[in-house]
Amino acid sequence: MTDVVDRSDFVQSLREFAKRECGTKEQRDRLSSDGQVTHNQELYDKVVELGWAGCGIPTEYGGGGGSASDVCALVEEMSYGLAPLYGMVITLVSATVVERFGNEDQKRDILGGVTRGDVLATAISEPSSGSDPGSMICRAERDGDNYVINGQKTWISCAHIAKRIQVLCRTDDSGSKHDGITMIDVPAEAEGLTIRPIRTLGGDEVNEVYFDNVTVGADRVIGDPGKAWQQIMRTLNTDRLMCGAMFLGRARRIFDDTVEYVRTREQFGRPIGSFQAIRHRIADLATELECCRLLVRDLAAKLDADPERCEPREASMVKLKVTETAKRMAIEGMQLLGGAGYTKDHDMELHLRESIVSTVYAGTSEIQREIIGKSYGL
The missing domain is CATH 1.20.140.10 (Butyryl-CoA Dehydrogenase, subunit A, domain 3)
Incomplete structure (x- = not known):
């Protein structure tokens, strides 16, 4: 299938931005702390000012609209330019879940925050469930109008810089291992939530996230309870x-x-x-x-x-x-x-x-x- 949409002006703007902001080795070393920081918020704020953080997000939620090809162009050109904006990529992926399955209040809140520069993270993997996420055991128990979350997530990209984390939790054991999993939007500053970085060859990319009786409202469930898989x-x-x-x-x-x-x-x-x-x-x-x-x-x-x-x-x-x-x-x-x-x-x-x-x-x-x-x- 041939994409006939002309986005050459957009691509050129992206290339000029990357060349201006991180076109030299000295600029890149400063922005990334010599290659150890994968997301620079100062640089991301400039992306936000240009409206690119809302690429792909519908205009009714404060975004600039745009297609999958537009989002791919943004990600590809920033990557080519070696711009330390890993949080942008993770956020755009996480925002897709909210756009497709969130209710109107969640879309206005979460997607609107993305267009203003909020970073999102999604927590799926656990120490015993990586390639087999259906075996997750991190649990959320219903308590009146709230959910209480306990457990551990690992390899969570950008959790250390995220404003909110979309956590997949087991809420029901009655069905198959792929049933009874619920996605809950958890503020990064929630009481009982601890984020610890994992040291890697690539720098500050991933984290362990611990939940100790983290309590959030049931209105933070994204999509249908038990259908997150x-x-x-x-x-x-x-x-x-x-x-x-x-x-x-x-x-x-x-x-x-x-x-x-x-x-x-x-x-x-x-x-x-x-x-x-x-x-x-x-x-x-x-x-x-x-x-x-x-x-x-x-x-x-x-x-x-x-x-x-x-x-x-x-x-x-x-x-x-x-x-x-x-x-x-x-x-x-x-x-x-x-x-x-x-x-x-x-x-x-x-x-x-x-x-x-x-x-x-x-x-x-x-x-x-x-x-x-x-x-x-x-």
């Missing part, structure tokens, strides 16, 4: 598309940085990119990158045509292909840059640190292959 399955496809857009931008940047280096680095009296062994590796990477671009564009265009369309096979293909390609790009880039790629003076070491885990979160590559294979009746 079905809700989250529908929005995981958007999550995987956004992940694809983010790492498409990263893969493009890795490729460009690598090509620039092999064009200018000389050994044996000639640029190293002129050697056939390296030329052919670049050709292979360029071809893989184009495949990723077409996958992302095609799925986004399908969602533009029908936002309710569920494309689990295609979404998993996007997540699998783009993240595996970005990881390969970073490994190849490191090899082709040699020692230079291993130093803090070059972005390649950051590319490697941030790409290597992309095949793990939002559903591992193994899980994506399972989804794709099962879609063929296997």
Whole structure:
């Protein structure tokens, strides 16, 4: 499917913003505390001022409207520009759940907050339930007009900077493991909620979140009680598309940085990119990158045509292909840059640190292959 909408002016504005705000290594190091901070609120505030934080959010809730392709363009270009705005990506995905399943009051409150710069997080994984989230045990008990939450969540992206966390809790054990799960909107400052960072190679990305008799009103349930599994399955496809857009931008940047280096680095009296062994590796990477671009564009265009369309096979293909390609790009880039790629003076070491885990979160590559294979009746 071909996307015929001309968004070239929007893309150009995004590129100019990224170049102005984080176009130099010095700017990026300052904004990211030398590559350890993945979300800079000062930079995000500028995105908010431009109205881009509301990209994809309906105008009646304060957003700027826009299609899946518009949101993908925003995410891709900020990723290409190495803008530390990871919280923006997580927020846009989390906002999709509220837009689809929240009531009007929740949409005005939560989505309106997003357009003003609030960061959202979604808590699904637990120590004993990662790739199998249906086995979660974090529990919310109904107590009159409230729910009381107890348990632990882990690997929660951006919980440490979020204003509110959308928590999946078990509220009923009477059905299958995928029934009786409820999504509850929990303020990050709620009494009894503790957030602890998990130290990672990529910096301050993920957290453990503990709930000790955290009490919130029943009006904070998003969607139907006990039906959160079905809700989250529908929005995981958007999550995987956004992940694809983010790492498409990263893969493009890795490729460009690598090509620039092999064009200018000389050994044996000639640029190293002129050697056939390296030329052919670049050709292979360029071809893989184009495949990723077409996958992302095609799925986004399908969602533009029908936002309710569920494309689990295609979404998993996007997540699998783009993240595996970005990881390969970073490994190849490191090899082709040699020692230079291993130093803090070059972005390649950051590319490697941030790409290597992309095949793990939002559903591992193994899980994506399972989804794709099962879609063929296997």
